[in-house]
Amino acid sequence: MKVRFLSDSETSCTAVIEGISAPFANALRRVIMTEIPVYAGKDIIIYENSGPLFDEVIAHRIGLVPLTTPKDSSEDSKSVIISVDVAGPSMVTSADFVSEDPDVVPTSDGFPIVKLGKGQRLKCNIEGVVGYGKDHTRWQPGLASYKNYPSIVIDTVQCNLCGSCIKACPRALIQKDGDVLTVVDAGSCMFCRACEEACAQSNEKSLISVTPLKDVFIFMVESYGAMPAKDLLSTALMVIENKARALDQNLSGA
Amino acid sequence: MIVPIRCFTCGKPIGHLYREYCERTAEGENSKDVLDELGLSRYCCRRMFLTHVDLIDEILEFSV
Numbered sequence: 110m111k112v113r114f115l116s117d118s119e120t121s122c123t124a125v126i127e128g129i130s131a132p133f134a135n136a137l138r139r140v141i142m143t144e145i146p147v148y149a150g151k152d153i154i155i156y157e158n159s160g161p162l163f164d165e166v167i168a169h170r171i172g173l174v175p176l177t178t179p180k181d182s183s184e185d186s187k188s189v190i191i192s193v194d195v196a197g198p199s200m201v202t203s204a205d206f207v208s209e210d211p212d213v214v215p216t217s218d219g220f221p222i223v224k225l226g227k228g229q230r231l232k233c234n235i236e237g238v239v240g241y242g243k244d245h246t247r248w249q250p251g252l253a254s255y256k257n258y259p260s261i262v263i264d265t266v267q268c269n270l271c272g273s274c275i276k277a278c279p280r281a282l283i284q285k286d287g288d289v290l291t292v293v294d295a296g297s298c299m300f301c302r303a304c305e306e307a308c309a310q311s312n313e314k315s316l317i318s319v320t321p322l323k324d325v326f327i328f329m330v331e332s333y334g335a336m337p338a339k340d341l342l343s344t345a346l347m348v349i350e351n352k353a354r355a356l357d358q359n360l361s362g363a
Numbered sequence: 364m365i366v367p368i369r370c371f372t373c374g375k376p377i378g379h380l381y382r383e384y385c386e387r388t389a390e391g392e393n394s395k396d397v398l399d400e401l402g403l404s405r406y407c408c409r410r411m412f413l414t415h416v417d418l419i420d421e422i423l424e425f426s427v
Contacts, residue, residue, distance in 0.1 A: 120402070161422045162365070173368040175376050203379070219379030220368055226423040249374045333376050 115296065121331045122338040125258060125296065127324065134255045134326045140345040141253040142242050146183050147335040148176040148213050149247035150191065151238040159229045160197070167223055171235055172247045174203050174220045178335040179212045180344075182239050189213040189237040197225025206235070213237050216334030251332040251341050257321030259298040263290050264316040274317055277307035296327055365419040372407035384412050 110128035117123075126134070153168040160167075171193075179186075189210045195201045201222040203215035225231060242249035261282075268290060275283050275290070280297050283290055283304060302319055309315040332338040368378040380401045387397045394413065403409050 159426045161419065161425055161427070163427055170365075170368050173376075174378075216376070217379040219382060220376070221366060221378055221381070223365065224419045224423060226426075229426060246369065246374045252373055252375065331375070333374070 115327075117339060119332070119337050120334070121329070122342075123327065123329045124342075126326050126328050129326060130324065131257075131326075134328065136349060137328070137342070137345055138253040138255060140348050141251060141330060141341050142249055144241050144243060144348050145250045145335075145341060145344050146186075146239045146241060147178040147248050147250045148182065148186075148189065148237045148239055149245075150174065150176070150235040151188075151240065151247075152236040153233055154236075155231075155233040157230050157232040160201075160223050160225045160231055161229075162223045167231070167233075170222050171233075172245075174206075174222075175216045175247075175250075175334045176213050176237055177216055178239075178250075180336065180340065184239055186239045188239075191235040191237055192233075193222075193235065194232045195225065195230070197229040198227045200224050201231055208237075249333065250335040251330060251338065253328070253330045253341070253345075255326045255328045257323070258325035258327055259295050259300060260318075260320050260322050261292045261295055261298060261304075262318050262320075263292070265289050267312075267316050269312070271311045273307040273311040274304035277303040279303060364417075364422075366415055366417065367411060370405075370408040370411050373405060375403075375405075375408050377403065377408055377411055381412065381415070385417075 113125045115123040115125060150172045153171055155164050155167070158164055158167060189208060191206045191208045193201065193205050195205050202218060203220035204218035206215055208214045223231060240248040270285065270288065272285065275285060279301065280299065282292055282294060282298055284293055298319065300319060300321065304317050305315045305319060308317045330338045330341050332341055336344070366378055366381040369376050384397055384401060388394055398409050398412065403412070
């Protein structure tokens with residue numbers, strides 16, 4: 110198995126992973142989006158709301174604000190109380206959230222909750238609870254997707270350098286390098302097969318073949334701020350491992 | 364009404380980017396460039412800003 114990172118930042122990372130199967134890649138994708146434990150506002154106690162939006166709308170908006178999550182959080186982690194007390198006229202934002210735990214705070218100060226007019230007030234307590242994306246979007250820590258890595262093979266012996274494939278490729282991935290055609294940045298290929306078609310029209314049969322490699326994947330992870338994108342990958346793998354271990358224990362006990 | 368916290372389709376948090384988007388487009392910058400720089404690459408997130416109508420100021424004088 111080989112892993113090569115194409116890009117890696119706090120918010121997103123892309124890796125080429127060799128030697129895994131499609132079902133495993135899909136399991137990883139699904140676990141990242143639905144089964145990583147993260148904090149989000151669940152129960153909201155509203156003491157005073159004289160602003161223009163209904164209690165339910167405010168509770169919904171507050172719940173969707175992503176919260177940072179310490180690395181070893183789990184279902185059993187204790188809940189965190191975040192209090193809000195703002196008097197208008199002003200815009201209530203996530204900067205007004207006062208958390209009792211400095212590790213569980215909004216990922217950005219700029220989330221607008223509600224705008225208050227003169228004499229209006231919002232006072233509430235938010236109970237931040239660890240949950241899973243499969244139960245509600247508020248606990249979705251990020252987005253993951255993958256695609257097969259392409260294998261683009263050009264028959265250089267029979268190729269007459271007519272250049273029709275170069276013109277056909279919408280992403281300009283085929284280039285003329287001296288008297289051979291080379292493929293640059295194959296990972297950007299979207300399997301449209303326009304090059305194959307163009308080649309088959311100019312010649313008797315297509316001299317280019319584009320096929321997805323069955324065990325090489327380009328895996329993309331985007332974090333919504335609860336934890337760095339790379340941590341989402343490692344946490345997801347731990348979740349899968351724990352599930353397998355739990356099953357194993359039950360098997361030996363049965 | 365008021366800009367949504369997350370994209371309806373993919374769940375990406377976008378609410379905190381709206382102010383900068385408004386300020387920069389008001390200065391005459393191209394919406395496309397601003398959306399690109401804010402990191403809204405998918406068209407589901409882009410339509411959230413492009414089609415949003417901010418009406419919160421209209422209802423501000425009413426209380427529930």
